[in-house]
Amino acid sequence: MIHAIIKEAIQTYSEELTELRRKLHSEPEVSWEEFKTTQFVSEYLDQLGITYRKTEPTGVIAEIQGGRPGKTVALRGDMDALQVEELNKDLPYTSREEGKMHACGHDAHTAMLLIAAKALNEVKEELPGNVRLLFQPAEEVAEGAKALVAQGAMEGVDNVFGIHIWSQMPTHKVSCTPGPSFASADLFKVTFKGRGGHGAMPHACIDAAIVASSFVMNVQTVVSRTIDAQHPAVLTIGKMIVGTRFNVIAENAVIEGTVRCFHPETRYYIENQLQHYADQVAAIYGATANVEYIRGTKAVLNDEYSANLVQKVAAEAFGDHVVYNEKPTMGGEDFSEYLAHAPGSFALVGSGNPEKDTEWAHHHGKFNIDEDALATGAELYAQYAWAYLNE
Structure with a gap:
């Protein structure tokens, strides 16, 4: 009734x-x-x-x-x-x-x-x-x-x-x-610091644009090659700020993105891998990296x-x-x-x-x-x- x-x-x-x-x-x-x-x-x-x-x-x-x-x-x-x-x-x-x-x-x-x-x-x-x-x-x-x-x-x-x-x-x-x-929805921000200089003298610099680009290309393998395909995850780079002028080697680069997944263990793993990849890429080129990981909503x-x-x-x-x-x-x-x-x-x-x-x-x-x-x-x-x- x-x-x-x-x-x-x-x-x-x-x-x-x-x-x-x-x-x-x-x-x-x-x-x-x-x-x-x-x-x-x-x-x-x-x-x-x-x-x-x-x-x-x-x-x-x-x-x-x-x-x-x-x-x-x-x-x-x-x-x-x-x-x-x-x-x-x-x-x-x-x-x-x-x-x-x-x-x-x-x-x-x-x-x-x-x-x-x-x-x-x-x-x-x-x-x-x-x-x-x-x-x-x-x-x-x-x-x-x-x-x-x-x-x-x-x-x-x-x-x-x-x-x-x-x-x-x-x-x-x-x-x-x-x-x-x-899915859970987290944010991250990665800041790379290199050494700026004249665009005609890259040998005297540490190009933050190269460091950041390498990170963007390589970090996608965290999902595609290190996570079980039965545990869906998305790692998206949505923003990259690097450089100030066409003939100046960039000293700083800032990357921002988001991580989405359903399983808590996947969430923790990606957070740790972001730091690992940032540190390793920076080390290859002699730069430094700082990672901020902000937890948003849970799944x-x-x-x-x-x-x-x-x-x-x-x-x-x-x-x-x-x-x-x-x-x-x-x-x-x-x-x-x-x-x-x-x-x-x-x-x-x-x-x-x-x-x-x-x-x-x-x-x-x-x-x-x-x-x-x-x-x-x-x-x-x-x-x-x-x-x-x-x-």
């Missing part, structure tokens, strides 16, 4: 859901600047009579108290935008902020979680437990989840569930498989019980045909911070529709979603919470 009530409520509020998403899309705020979004969420929760507290500097933690005692399940929706110029200028809800847009779907996540909260609040007397709502800032800089956890987001939580709209999957499809979902590893429950809920709510098996991605997600404190899972909800031009990659200026997917996501949030609390 409650399943049907939740479904009917989501359908009833579908137009409002679209309006919420469009308002949020047109007013994007980047990481740690989500002040208006925080206020908007707070005012909406006020209308529903749901208790909440704002987190610092942005974000909201809310709680729906069930009418019966039980466990606590947390639902997370992130809400920050990106510093990307929107290229969809013909949309009635295009970004009003130059150089900023919701290019990853967080506007959809916030709107879906609000409507899920509205539906769950209407059946709260029947809830055997509590539903915590995490409206998270700063996912794009991998800092928001950690900040919310530090401010008590996971205290007393038994299970946590999150959703990401996914343009690479067909609209309405739901993927949540046990095990790896998103998102879906709990088997929780992931299987998501699949069961999706099949019961929408039909067996919606359950999809999307391959793990090397993208990063700070949802992993919550999983360090309670078991849970992270689902993908498809929003890709070629007829609506919504298959653009996340973070692209033409990214958009098929808004038919919004109701799927909102209902999945609500039905999962109900199912978990009744297990």
Whole structure:
């Protein structure tokens, strides 16, 4: 009975859901600047009579108290935008902020979680437990989840569930498989110091450009030749700064990149190998090397019980045909911070529709979603919470 009530409520509020998403899309705020979004969420929760507290500097933690005692399940929706110029200028809800847009779907996540909260609040007397709502800032800089956890987001939580709209999957499809979902995402910076001089006298110098180039070419073998192929990893050099003038031998070179993988042992190994390769390459040429390795997000590893429950809920709510098996991605997600404190899972909800031009990659200026997917996501949030609390 409650399943049907939740479904009917989501359908009833579908137009409002679209309006919420469009308002949020047109007013994007980047990481740690989500002040208006925080206020908007707070005012909406006020209308529903749901208790909440704002987190610092942005974000909201809310709680729906069930009418019966039980466990606590947390639902997370992130809400920050990106510093990307929107290229969809013909949309009635295009970004009003130059150089900023919701290019990853967080506007959809916030709107879906609000409507899920509205539906769950209407059946709260029947809830055997509590539903915590995490409206998270700063996912794009991998800092928001950690900040919310530090401010008590996971205290007393038994299970946590999150959703990401996914343009690479067909609209309405739901993927949540046990095990790896998103990779860990680390940053590194390697600085080489040589000896500069005149471009016509390389014999008197130690060319940092040569040292850095050698490192870039050789370090790729860390993945291709020293790691088990069954443990996927990516090592990408995204930036190299070297030299100041066409006829000056470079004294310094700075390289920046990222490491992505799923297994902790692979992560540690690559970190150590970066230092080893940098030292050895520098030694060959008589230069010196300094490596900074910054750990970002951990890998998102879906709990088997929780992931299987998501699949069961999706099949019961929408039909067996919606359950999809999307391959793990090397993208990063700070949802992993919550999983360090309670078991849970992270689902993908498809929003890709070629007829609506919504298959653009996340973070692209033409990214958009098929808004038919919004109701799927909102209902999945609500039905999962109900199912978990009744297990």
